[in-house]
Amino acid sequence: MEDRTALRDMVENWAVWRDSGQWDKLLTLWHEDSVMSATWQQSSGADFVAGSRAAWTRGVDVQHFLGGTNIELAGDRAVIQTKMTIGQRSVVHDVLVDVTCEGRFYDCCERRAGRWGIVWRQPIYERDRMDPVAPDATLTLDQALLDRFPVGYRHLGYLQTQAGMTVKRDMPGRTGPEIERLYARGAAWLAGRPGHPADPAYLDD
16 A cells, blocks of 8 residues: 555656646656657656756646546556546637647556656547637637547647647557557566566567
8 A cells, every 4th residue: 555655646746746847846756767758759757857847938838637546566566547637728720729638647667776756658648629718719620630640639739730849640549559559568567577668679579
């Protein structure tokens, strides 16, 4: 129970510290070799924090809301799945909009020198929508651009592309080969497989 409490605190602190701009505290949740795989940036945990801080300074408005958490423990390793919602507000085609994206955080974690930390965070994007903030606003999207992105984050990808970000197009969703590969990596991580779970060659023999 002590480990589970520490892991749940880590996940909850991530959302609070990220969304309130407490960058030094956010850095403490990652191990040195950590990887964050988001739509807009795939990098080390430290570089993700730096990128989030820079975006915050530019006025990028993102919030994270958490739901239930499932924790699988195997000695000094853990896989955590947490229901989450990403909310981003921005201007799209001169209209202020909110994008709401529902999914899960999938975290491969490890205890090192007595401290739990994130080794790899891979969000799972399950469904999203875009709504004008003003109820009487009219918004028309470019269908060809919208269709470039998987169904789980097509509106989020659209907004982020309009904001000048380069959006990765093969992130895991509710079903499909990407989510199956992610689950296989998590199972191998819990079974003690050496290497980094985010390494493309992690499951290669």
